[in-house]
Amino acid sequence: MPDRINNEVMSRIVRPTTYGTPEVLALTEAPVPSAAADGVVVEVRAAGVNPIDWKLYSGAFHAVDEDHKDAAGIAASMPSLGLECAGVVTEIGADVTSVQVGDEVIVYPVTAAYADYVTAPATAVLAKPATLGWAEAGSLMLCGTTAAHALHATGAGAGDTVLIHGGSGGVGLMAIQLATAAGATVIATAAERNHALLRELGAIPVAYGPGLADRVRTAAPQGVTAAIDCAGTGEALDVSLELAADRTRIASITGSPRRAEAGIKLLGYGPGQDAGTDIRNAARPTLVEHAAAKTLRVVIAKSFPLAEAAAAHTFGQASHTPGKLVLIP
Ligand SMILES: NC(=O)c1ccc[n+]([C@@H]2O[C@H](COP(=O)([O-])OP(=O)(O)OC[C@H]3O[C@@H](n4cnc5c(N)ncnc54)[C@H](OP(=O)(O)O)[C@@H]3O)[C@@H](O)[C@H]2O)c1
Known part of the structure; x- marks a missing residue:
């Protein structure tokens, strides 16, 4: 005290x-x-x-x-x-x-x-x-507004199949819930021990690591239309580029020189990143409303x-x- x-x-x-x-x-x-x-x-x-x-x-x-x-x-x-x-x-x-x-x-x-x-x-x-x-x-708020920005940047919504890397992290858990609420099918990566939680939140979990692209193809035979990288690994970038045809629908909340060169959307506060200040501010009341109503956990x-x-x-x-x-x- x-x-x-x-x-x-x-x-x-x-x-x-x-x-x-x-x-x-x-x-x-x-x-x-x-x-x-x-x-x-x-x-x-x-x-x-x-x-x-x-x-x-x-x-x-x-x-x-x-x-x-x-x-x-x-x-x-x-x-x-x-x-x-x-x-x-x-x-x-x-x-x-x-x-x-x-x-x-x-x-x-x-x-x-x-x-x-x-x-x-x-x-x-x-x-x-x-x-x-x-x-x-x-x-x-920090994870919620970041996830809202990522959804906005990728245009993820109804009819989409969204691949979320780092689905069990603070931002990933929010992104899964916002994307499923928007009507998207969500494939999310996480360690095996976290798969049950991801399923509870409406995602199809897949383990990261070698063979990830094939596991995602099996989980989403219809194909991936957008990707959100909350993991920051080379694998997350490579698999996103391999599976999502439109690079303007791939967003990363972690920076790296390879990400900057790849022509994907870089979200955040570093050089060359989009801070999305207005989008993030505007998302705050909605996040509070959904958290209060327990539709966002x-x-x-x-x-x-x-x-x-x-x-x-x-x-x-x-x-x-x-x-x-x-x-x-
Ligand atoms: N740009 C922005 O505005 C912004 C905002 C917030 C956060 N960030 C950054 O985004 C990143 C994630 O933030 P967070 O708060 O969600 O972090 P977090 O809660 O620590 O979550 C980290 C995530 O990374 C996953 N992970 C760990 N090792 C991995 C690997 N080898 N391959 C794939 N995934 C792996 C973890 O999965 P398991 O636990 O299941 O292994 C977990 O889902 C951090 O770097 C953070 O600084 C950026």
């Missing part, structure tokens, strides 16, 4: 102290910031964990600037962690009329949600339906206390347990 120092409410924040593996994560403290005029402060009840969180401090993206350190002694260039959460509004800015103090909300997009409190623009906040648990609410793999974020990241990198990891302050 949050501390008080000199009567100031303090927020615990998990931050990487330098680039590296999950051991570099530390629990630091800072005063809870005030809300901007158009913003809110939210007491976090659940923060979704995503692979981007550990990639951000892995050293893959940026070099550390050791010369500029903040009050916690951490290089100011180190990334904040936590891109989605759910919680209770504790303060609103002077210009905010869309939410009230005490409202239960979902916050996305946001930064630094691995914390007791987070600030966000009011536009990032949607009401949390009472039927949706905190863990589900805190981990619905947010599969939770495991929850960890906020202070155990490093363990959550170690688990996430090693595990093939399907579903989301969540941090609970």
Whole structure:
């Protein structure tokens, strides 16, 4: 629970102290910031964990600037962690009329949600339906909006047979459900142990690995019309190119030079990728509505206390347990 120092409410924040593996994560403290005029402060009840969180401090993206350190002694260039959460509004800015103090909300997009409190623009906040648990609410959005973008980019819908690579991942589980709800037949790849779950969600599961193209042909003799790559492997790219004739109906949410050269759609925030900001924003209320109505399931793999974020990241990198990891302050 949050501390008080000199009567100031303090927020615990998990931050990487330098680039590296999950051991570099530390629990630091800072005063809870005030809300901007158009913003809110939210007491976090659940923060979704995503692979981007550990990639951000892995050293893959940026070099550390050791010369500029903040009050916690951490290089100011180190990334904040936590891109989605759910919680209770504790303060609103002077210009905010869309939410009230005490409202239960979902916050996305946001930064630094691995914390007791987070600030966000009011536009990032949607009401949390009472039927949706905190863990589900805190981990619905990043994967849900990405999956919605992938469906939009590939035009996947009724009459299509869609191949989804990484169907048992956070994004894949959402993409399966959105595609089947749109009337598509879905073939999804996953480790064998996750096939029962994929079947429950309406997909025809196939194992990835050598022989994948033939297994997909057997599962879908009618042919594949669109493909969504959430796995990022060479195999996922090769099999998509082999089976889906129209490259404009193949989308990948993972980047690679080969993907960039292949003429497929690259979705995300890297160079040459389409961030799909408007599409993703527009998808948020519909995702909440479907999750509230239980027509969209947010599969939770495991929850960890906020202070155990490093363990959550170690688990996430090693595990093939399907579903989301969540941090609970
Ligand atoms: N571009 C964007 O906007 C965006 C947004 C969200 C995520 N991403 C990226 O997309 C990727 C997936 O994200 P996520 O949250 O779904 O990750 P995740 O929950 O960790 O899921 C990873 C998936 O990869 C599968 N997988 C593991 N090894 C594989 C292999 N050798 N061949 C084929 N599939 C394999 C896993 O299947 P099993 O567990 O069944 O083995 C699982 O379905 C990550 O790289 C993430 O950073 C991008």
